[in-house]
Amino acid sequence: MADAPQLDSLFAALADPTRRAIVERLLAAGELSVGDVAAPFAISGPAITRHLQVLERAGLIERRIERQWRFVRVRADALAPAESWLSRQRRHWMAALDRLEAVAAAQTPKREKS
Amino acid sequence: MSDSEVDETTLRLERLIPSPPEILFALWTQPAQFIRWWAPDGYEASVDALDTRPGGRWRTTLRRSDGSVRATSGVYRIVEPPRFLAFSWAWEDESGTRGHETEVVVNFESAPGGTRLVLVQRRFASKQARDNHTNGWSASFDRLTRVAG
Numbered sequence: 001m002a003d004a005p006q007l008d009s010l011f012a013a014l015a016d017p018t019r020r021a022i023v024e025r026l027l028a029a030g031e032l033s034v035g036d037v038a039a040p041f042a043i044s045g046p047a048i049t050r051h052l053q054v055l056e057r058a059g060l061i062e063r064r065i066e067r068q069w070r071f072v073r074v075r076a077d078a079l080a081p082a083e084s085w086l087s088r089q090r091r092h093w094m095a096a097l098d099r100l101e102a103v104a105a106a107q108t109p110k111r112e113k114s
Numbered sequence: 115m116s117d118s119e120v121d122e123t124t125l126r127l128e129r130l131i132p133s134p135p136e137i138l139f140a141l142w143t144q145p146a147q148f149i150r151w152w153a154p155d156g157y158e159a160s161v162d163a164l165d166t167r168p169g170g171r172w173r174t175t176l177r178r179s180d181g182s183v184r185a186t187s188g189v190y191r192i193v194e195p196p197r198f199l200a201f202s203w204a205w206e207d208e209s210g211t212r213g214h215e216t217e218v219v220v221n222f223e224s225a226p227g228g229t230r231l232v233l234v235q236r237r238f239a240s241k242q243a244r245d246n247h248t249n250g251w252s253a254s255f256d257r258l259t260r261v262a263g
Binding site for chain 2: 004007008011015085086089090093094095096097099100101102103104105107108
């Protein structure tokens, strides 16, 4: 299991629709300048900066500075801890519900065919 | 990495089970019934606590023959027999420290021939939401009533 604080900050970062949209935009584009990231969003520059800071602290994005330009991109494998937690949890419930269904079937009276 | 994986904020499972809600609800909320299905092959399940009053604790342990244990625990939020269960959920590590905390809601809806079971597990959006159980809960409830409606 990935450690809980890491997952907490990752899921918290992704829970916000604007930040999710930023991550999706970066996944599609590769690397963008901070100005290009902000372009489609009707929110202030400082607000975009705050979202980027949250994403960076969660380990989702990284920044690169080249002369006066600042670029951001999604870190490789940034989403892996969240995905592996989710897929493990999904497998857990699928298997548990299989067993629930089997035990319930043994307790369920057979219905008369009409 | 697809966008849908990024977009995913909840785990949702749905299945039709050819048993009535009353049987499924009892299997989930009565310790003697719960241990009959909770353990995967090679594990033995025990119930350490299962207080289905709102705010009541639950904790279950899976014990493997080699002695290793995995516990899960949480608190019941809402219990409405035989239709609805809501509880918090976290795996514990070997030292009993609880991991990433989530909320689970299970809806047992009567359906022709049995029950339509919908399980939704929601990751907390923030520490604030985790600390505010009412908000965390009502968001899950809204989502579930939409999918179950």
